[in-house]
Amino acid sequence: MPSKPQTLQNPIIWFLVSLVILWAAPLFLPTFYVYLITEILIVSLFAVSTNVLLGFTGLLSFGQVAFFGSSAYAVSLLIKGTSLPFAASFFISVGLSALAALIIGLFCMRLRAFYFAILTLAFSQIFFVVAYKWTSLTGGDDGIVGIPKKPFFLFDINGPDAYYHFVLLVVMVSLALLYLIIRSPLGEVLQAIRDNSERTEFLGLQVRNYRLASFVIAGTFGGVAGALFAPFQGIVTPELLHWSHSAEPLMISLLGGMYFFFGPIAGAVIFVFIKEWITGFTEYWMFWYGLLLMLLIMYLPGGIMGFISEHIRRGKDGPK
Amino acid sequence: MAKKKITRRAFVKVVGSGALVAGAATFGVPTLLRASSKPIKFGQLNTTSGIMASQGVPGMRGAQIAQEIINQAGGIMGRKLELVQEDDQVKPSVGVRKFRKLVLEDKVDFVFGTNSSGVGLACVPLANEFKKIFISTSMSDKYTGSNCSPYVFRIGESTSMASKASAYCMVANEPGIKKWAGINPDYVFGHESWDFFKKGMKEKKHPVEIVKESYSPFGSQDYKPYITALLESKAEGVFTSLWTGDLINFIKQAKPFGFFDKVKAFVNNTTSFATAIGLGDQMVPFWGEARYYPFYRDTEINRKYISMYRKKFDGYPGADVGAECFATVMALKLAIEKAGTTDTPKVIAALEGLEFEVPEGKKWIRPEDHSGIDEVVLLGKFHRDSKYPFWVYDPKTYFTVPGKEIAMPLDQTGCKMAKP
Known part of the structure; x- marks a missing residue:
């Protein structure tokens, strides 16, 4: 049931309030949770970018790790192998993901639905194999270890709190940009394509080009998330690029509600906490997560945000 | 650690803990005692x-x-x-x-x-x-x-000690073997192991011809392509640093090929005894190294x-x-x-x-x-012993190298230790 995302009264106020609260979080949270929220922010951005394709364009891609992972690798190699400032490494890596998304997108856009999903998967596996096999460059299975957090322009981002603030700013700005894109005429067209691509085509719009734009946007912001992730984790390994990792943002979007802009963020919060919490006492956390996902899809098909917005609407329109 | 500078945090900590101790003393609470228990x-x-x-x-x-x-x-x-x-x-x-x-x-x-x-x-x-x-x-x-x-x-x-000792052991026990091949896991340990095995051979001035070098992904399920390639290479001796689960899989899959009859010596530089326990009756007589072997001492x-x-x-x-x-x-x-x-x-x-x-x-x-x-790095060749439900080293084949002798000389470690 595709429905238009709920219009918030004033998104700018929401944006600023959450930014201020999150900015202050390290003051009253132990360092361990600062790490956890940093991870949630990065995973959120990756999931929201993937959801531009999934929830707002109606394209199922199994290849989003290609952009996340290649950007993480690129930024690590540039940080460790060159004397470039971090900001330059960061933007180069994001630029490379955008370029990769454009090139791969040109190939994949010829195909529809199932074939599209499989081709994206195949492309991402190429990235995986390169990372795994090109040992002299990528460290092979051991990956790249000990990626330092170099200053971003003049800002020292070394240390958990400082890096958290850096991630927070980048993620908030990226989310704001993505939000504006989804709300723009371009975003409207993408949603029209999702709802009925034939009819959109009849309107004289080049569906393929719009889809490509969506693919590049998703890849670029996936790249931003990857470039943030590498220094955060301090290590990149080929498993980051494995296609199974692509399922993560998809599951998060489903969990949170893929027809809502903020759905994947809600999903990411729950995903990261469940992972951290359940892995504490069992290594079979995927089992419990899978179970939860099954229940959600059966009983809350709109995800968490779908459930919440349903209740708000019922509350408003209910009998007086 | 770097030279101590008095940072704001350290200052706050010192002052803070001073205040705590003072507080504890005034109220007679045995804070220190409790902390140490x-x-x-x-x-x-x-x-x-x-x-x-x-x-x-x-x-x-x-x-x-x-x-x-x-x-x-x-x-x-x-x-x-x-x-x-x-x-x-x-x-x-x-x-x-x-x-x-x-x-x-x-x-x-x-x-x-x-x-x-x-x-x-x-x-x-x-x-x-x-x-x-x-x-x-x-x-x-x-x-x-x-x-x-x-x-x-x-x-x-370390990897170098175990791998070089494996080479020394082969030079001493299988001096006739010249054609060597390696099958190793494709990550840091596998690469280091194989390099140090070859280095050990060189140190003993043993003439070696390397006929095959192969690396398999860590945790592989299927070793058959590697097994056939090793057999085709006509290697007389095979060195491996596959360990536990991987080595068990390799041996189980290699046996039907007659691998352990065709290859004269098979030597493993790590966790060999755990592999022997894991394989039970399906074990084969290879040379193994283990950091701990319960029956030696x-x-x-x-x-x-x-x-x-x-x-x-x-x-x-x-x-x-x-x-x-x-x-x-x-x-x-x-x-x-x-x-x-x-x-x-x-x-x-x-x-x-x-x-x-x-x-x-x-x-x-x-x-x-x-x-x-x-004290020593120990190798041995596995044989069946009716006393145990698994294969053990044949005590006649014990091969030891003193640890201090085989440890990497300090000028070769590449370690530049920062002052703590």
């Missing part, structure tokens, strides 16, 4: 899931036995020893997360463990960042070489370790990492007592040069590079 926490990372669990689970057990012995004897300086054990899933990314959790959430005083050097080396930057001692129970030479740091130790035998501590292990858990303490984790816990205990504190720089100083006896024999921690050095 808090348990000492060791955080442990080993692999307890997947096919490598047969090395990781014993690692956890070895540490638990040491913990039991220590706590029964009154703990460490009167404080109880607590273990916080985490599964690293043999994934560097998981290891890093768990390391962070141990330090930040569980607030452990020391961290040790890892089965795979891939995981352990990924943890080194974190040990440096958090200024926590990390003692590795995996084997890479890099812990005490290019990655060496005041906070990082390796408790026992008849010492009191070894008897105690074996009997406690057998009583507490089912089976024999066959896995190297079990004994290495036991040794690590014991070494930390001794160092803390020697230092009289759990304060990191003082425990580092106490660990440096520490000599102690564990089930594996006597160990010494070389102060310059923090490399654990065993």
Whole structure:
């Protein structure tokens, strides 16, 4: 049931309030949770970018790790192998993901639905194999270890709190940009394509080009998330690029509600906490997560945000 | 550690703790006493899931036995020893997360463990960042070489020691074999092992022709392509650093090809005895190396370790990492007592040069590079022995190299140790 995302009264106020609260979080949270929220922010951005394709364009891609992972690798190699400032490494890596998304997108856009999903998967596996096999460059299975957090322009981002603030700013700005894109005429067209691509085509719009734009946007912001992730984790390994990792943002979007802009963020919060919490006492956390996902899809098909917005609407329109 | 500067935080800490002590004194609360009776926490990372669990689970057990012995004897300086054990899933990314959790959430005083050097080396930057001692129970030479740091130790035998000893053993026992091939796991340990095996051959001036070098992905399911390629290469001797689950899979798949009849010598540089236990009756007579082999020494501590292990858990303490984790816990205990504190720089100083006896024999921690050095590196050829439900080394084939002799010379380690 595709429905238009709920219009918030004033998104700018929401944006600023959450930014201020999150900015202050390290003051009253132990360092361990600062790490956890940093991870949630990065995973959120990756999931929201993937959801531009999934929830707002109606394209199922199994290849989003290609952009996340290649950007993480690129930024690590540039940080460790060159004397470039971090900001330059960061933007180069994001630029490379955008370029990769454009090139791969040109190939994949010829195909529809199932074939599209499989081709994206195949492309991402190429990235995986390169990372795994090109040992002299990528460290092979051991990956790249000990990626330092170099200053971003003049800002020292070394240390958990400082890096958290850096991630927070980048993620908030990226989310704001993505939000504006989804709300723009371009975003409207993408949603029209999702709802009925034939009819959109009849309107004289080049569906393929719009889809490509969506693919590049998703890849670029996936790249931003990857470039943030590498220094955060301090290590990149080929498993980051494995296609199974692509399922993560998809599951998060489903969990949170893929027809809502903020759905994947809600999903990411729950995903990261469940992972951290359940892995504490069992290594079979995927089992419990899978179970939860099954229940959600059966009983809350709109995800968490779908459930919440349903209740708000019922509350408003209910009998007086 | 770098020179001490008085930072704002340190200043606040000093003033704050001064205020605390003063407060405690005024109110007559025995704060200090209570603080010192808090348990000492060791955080442990080993692999307890997947096919490598047969090395990781014993690692956890070895540490638990040491913990039991220590706590029964009154703990460490009167404080109880607590273990916080985490599964690293043999994934560097998981290891890093768990390391962070141990330090930040569980607030452990020391961290040790890892089965795979891939995981352990990924943890080194974190040990440096958090200024926590990390003692590795995996084997890479890099812990005490290019990655060496005041906070990082390796408790026992390194990859170079095990691989070179394997080469020496082959030169001594199979001098006729010239055509060698290697099948190794495709990560840091596999590459290091094969390189050091060849180096060991060179050191003995043994003329070697390398006919095949192959690397298989860690945790492979299908070894048949590698097996056929090795057979086609007409290798007379095959060296492998596949370990536990991987080696068991390899041997099971190679047997139907008649691999162990066609190849004259097959030598493995790690965890061989655990492989023998894992294979049971399907074992083949190959040359093996294990950091811990329970039947080599008849010492009191070894008897105690074996009997406690057998009583507490089912089976024999066959896995190297079990004994290495036991040794690590014991070494930390001794160092803390020697230092009289759990304060990191003082425990580092106490660990440096520490000599102690564990089930594996006597160990010494070389102060310059923090490399654990065993009394001897031991190899042997497996044969069937009706006394046991698994194959054991034929005692006639024991081959030993003194640890100090085979340890990498200090000028070759590549370690530039920062001053703590």
